[in-house]
Amino acid sequence: MENFITGYAGAEFQQRKVLRSVLGQEGYDLFFDRFLDVFFAEEDADYLVSLGINSVRIPFNYRHFEDDGRPFELKEEGFRRLDQAIDACSSRGIYSILDLHALPGHQNQHWHSDNPTHWASFWTHKHFQDRVVHLWEALADRYKDNPWVAGYNPINEPADAVGDVIGPFYRRLESAIRAVDRKHILFLDGNRYSTQFDQLGDPLPNTVYTAHDYALPGFVDGGPYPGESRGKYVDRSVIEKTFLDRTQYMRQTGTPIWVGEFGPVYTGDPERDEQRIRLLEDQLEIYREHEASWALWTYKDIGLQGVVSVPAEAPYMKQIASVLEKKKRLGVDSWGSTDAGVRDILGPIEALVEREFPDFQPYPWGQKRWIHGLVRHVLLAEAMVGDFGRSFEGLEPAAASSLAESFRFDTCDKSLPLARALRADTRAMTS
Template structure:
């Protein structure tokens, strides 16, 4: 079966994401941005827009869950996620349509038009529980039994989550999922990163060194503060407070089907763990001292006595039994996570080239990717080997301007039929990160490297995806799946990638197109092979 797809016009695209073919014009929509991937000449236009306030999109079928090694929707279709990170690293620690860190309807429209269906949206502990005490307060950092540090303000938490919810609802209007990510880098702004509030920094008196890059994270003050957090060995009960804010987050979003799930802690790391491995401390933090599970190689784990009996994952589960949990393994001083006593979880991986990260974030360089392919492949292979039957989602990669390497990592995700979330959409106080790594330029066009990211792919598969390939040079996508029902398999072919339309073909299936969307219907038991090519199908 063959079917020609034309580049959609705004009228053809009911959700307003895809713009007419052959446009190389940049539009600015009030409250946000939208980029066009096109020719060299760019004319900046101002378009008055008065979008309606974002309202939740009540679609029970949108709920996603982990089912074996796949993420599936309520009807049982496998869901493949492609998207971008949107993380505010400086005050007010959230993005909004009207604040200093602007993210509005134009951004959401551009993300939708690019075919992306997920945003990893950053939260900050400092935004939720800023508190009033300074670092090294004896009320927090002294030894002794855990006491309430008195820094939690329910109104501050509620007001902060109102702004997060505004963004979640704006994305949901466009059928874009949100993964809520409690973000941090080297633990605190005081160390050149972001994350923890000042009152949660227990440095043992070491001088705090704030650097323009993340090198402050290796200084004694940062390592002492991080160590106290992971051991939870001060009277302020740092992990208990972290669990408290997560319960507030999960309570707020427990009934929202457009929230994919929760990423409890970005990139756990520590160079000083006082005799307990970072692998163990990480799983104790996630699952608690009572039953932290086993290591990735099957060893029993023993947690410090100061760690809570139940971990942050149980804290979330105590108020939200439905959303997926996507804990991250330690990135320094540890390896992959082992099995933990929780269900509806997914493996959360970041795939960066270490040499490029060191160059960019610690040495102030621009990063590089030469020779990275082997390490990126090895990281994916290792993660898949230790997945314990869970689905996999790559929630960070990129942060560079090498189109070839971006295609390499995206291709690795295709090899394992898993989704990805690119770092990042735009610069929101990303200390040490390079603005040139974002796909969106200041002049509102998508950078040339977006060709590696904006691609055709199946978003919902009525069965199980068995193979996926996309060539960014030829813009040809091929996908095969094992159909388990006659529900439609949905494929997106963004007009950014196909400005002159596309031709969709499939064996053993019926094909229909509407704008930039392709629907493939096959009988259960069939193994359809679907191909998307640029240009119209032959008459």
């Protein structure tokens, strides 16, 4: 899970910890068991088939398979849950790409790797690396004979700040997987959140290198399209140049191009959202022209980016309404809110750091976004974890389970403009 997808503050493990405390073990188990049953089921796969989708990138957290207190002891329940998603896809003729989205020690500096800090300790601790190799050996053994698993995406958005570990680790991981499974494709993300490939060396056999291609006008603070976003004028030509820059490695090495993530967020303003659909359509057209395949991020959420979303009047949304309002007001949601409500705090900090440390440009995105990461998405997000828990206080276990029903396909809204754009593209690709 990511916090904009289901509405919690901070990192996934913080949400789980506070809900176990508030709901008790029985209520916690009933809620998450039902949530995982309905979040992606056969009805969801049917809908993707209707849009012409033939593959799904399935993101999962290492915590489904292993507890930090008992490393290297893998849990069958994690494999069972992954089987459930793969089977829902394969029964409808859809291939699965397995995406380890959150790694022990955290492979990048942000919340979406279930990281409560701004340090990616995975790259400096061999223990974490050993656990990931061990998990992928088990995953490869599990799925080596499954023809509906297209391949393995071992690390989502790695961010090795020094850049000298990622290449050797990929080679170690490839050797370990190939000792078990020589058939399935590896989908390897570039460094710096899947945008940088010069540190990876020569391409490995039977491997696809994947770029993530988020465009400035598609961010929550993006401007008009075409128009100015974050001080830069962006039109279709800029979108194409960015794509070509990010995929230069693939074109130089002759390896396939796969955009593992892309897609704008939507604001609720009809005019702005129409521009964002136009941005999406331009990206899809560029991918067709350059024979690039893609996976849209994301399929289902609570109304920001998904093809399918939980409606505002759903019981779950009403339960966490005050949390969502506070997250927006304080700018805690990195993907779905801006800093407009906390400029009085951030402005003086930004000015101080710029004045006292003008040469300080921390990895991966520089000074200003580093400050925002620490203040909005670590300090304030962690402080809000308790707010999320309190919104569930007093719920009986059965009532907690019923809240998860809000994520069932037949209760969700479908973004018709987004569906039309995807369906038009998949038809164009197969015609």
